[in-house]
Ligand SMILES: [Zn+2]
């Protein structure tokens with residue numbers, strides 16, 4: 001998880017701090033002559049600034065500001081984001097130090113940088129001028145290791161009588177002497193090489209050149225096929241268009257020492273990247289191939305890395321419409337659709353949280369077109385529109401069957417004692433763990449099975465001795481004199497085994513006292529509802545961790561402010577953001593629209609996207 005969470009004793013989270021938020025912010029796209037004092041004045045209203053570090057280049061500046069608390073940093077982030085700076089037409093671009101973000105994506109914020117790889121110059125010597133000239137003409141423009149070589153005859157000096165040289169340029173670094181000798185056959189005397197044009201440069205060195213523009217958002221090396229050619233490439237996504245433009249202006253003319261005093265070729269492109277699990281990719285692979293085959297001007301690539309697929313869409317900056325269409329299609333394939341009933345209600349059932357064989361078989365038979373997402377309690381449907389529709393039909397059929405088999409058997413409080421005492425465990429063993437569960441706090445047994453199986457349980461419960469009438473001081477669950485009693489703050493008493501089972505049957509916090517009370521201060525007609533705190537010795541750590549995690553997820557589901565990464569197996573938490581603010585998930589590498597809480601939809605606004613996806617079947 002990428003958040004720090006503190007819980008109240010009854011398992012309710014009280015504060016969740018996504019780790020993407022820190023006390024450190026960076027601001028980019030500032031004017032180059034800004035001073036640390038200027039920045040100090042600007043950020044002071046938002047909090048106490050401990051330290052700031054300024055970086056400037058010819059055209060722009062960026063700064064890291066360390067606030068006293070993460071809350072102050074968040075304030076500054078909210079209020080200064082895209083605020084106009086008093087001089088020039090610049091706007092603040094703010095981001096947290098450890099999150100990569102993208103503002104109004106597809107506004108030409110991505111640059112493709114290319115530069116020639118280092119090359120070698122080779123020499124070959126011949127006994128006569130005519131032979132050397134003939135060979136230079138023959139070899140010029142020949143392709144060697146995928147590169148077109150340039151070959152020229154070198155005018156001899158007067159003293160040269162029997163040794164005439166040709167110069168061979170643009171050879172790849174891996175060229176060997178043997179290969180040159182093979183190439184320059186016939187009457188050749190000797191061959192040799194000069195030093196390479198420059199020592200190999202890593203992409204990291206190139207990236208460092210941009211540091212004065214603030215830190216990069218995402219950087220991606222373009223596809224490896226291109227890398228076999230004479231040029232190296234790097235795709236860089238900047239936090240916004242303004243910064244990308246500054247970079248383009250500066251680097252189109254600047255000669256870089258690290259690439260042998262040549263310039264970078266800098267081109268704006270449109271770029272979208274997705275990262276999905278293989279399950280999802282498998283279902284939509286055919287559809288993705290179709291989008292790929294439809295490419296006129298864009299390129300769609302995907303590769304697999306540790307059971308995840310990375311899918312990249314790149315288009316030249318003039319082909320916006322084509323990019324948007326392809327990306328919208330890609331988005332809806334990879335995001336899938338939340339299963340809803342005809343009247344728009346989200347479909348979910350506890351059944352999807354039980355690891356039953358029947359459920360496994362059902363999902364397997366649907367070949368991943370139906371994926372229950374326990375974190376968000378939603379079911380996502382994948383595949384083409386027609387496949388999604390069929391999947392929904394099959395899902396509804398399964399659900400009506402599951403629901404028709406769900407029965408509840410009310411357990412009188414007086415009979416609870418013998419169930420808690422081990423009787424229930426025996427029942428579970430006999431019928432199967434997934435078939436019966438005991439909801440202690442609501443005094444009922446839930447049976448998933450046939451009517452006969454339900455009657456069996458009913459008979460069993462009826463046969464239990466309904467022992468006692470509840471007396472004050474007795475256990476609130478079993479109504480007996482408490483066994484190893486635990487007294488809550490409200491002074492209600494529980495047996496330790498009863499509480500242990502109550503914890504075990506709860507799906508998430510808050511856990512409340514179930515006692516009936518006469519205290520008039522409660523608005524919930526006579527219910528105590530005081531917290532049942534987590535009591536150290538009665539709940540084993542694995543059980544506690546399960547409850548904490550499910551309480552956390554339950555809290556996130558109901559929160560408008562926070563959401564969980566849309567990648568199905570990711571547990572990263574993010575804060576809901578404004579429209580046009582995309583985040584890069586540090587856990588799974590997916591780009592997220594922080595407003596829609598979905599995968600990022602580059603090139604389409606949030607409302608466009610909603611329009612496209614709200615169409616029902
Ligand atoms: Zn009890």
Ligand SMILES: [Zn+2]
Nearest residue numbers: 490492513528
């Ligand atoms: Zn109570």
Ligand SMILES: [Zn+2]
Nearest residue numbers: 565570585588
């Ligand atoms: Zn994620």
Ligand SMILES: [Zn+2]
Nearest residue numbers: 593595596606
């Ligand atoms: Zn959106």
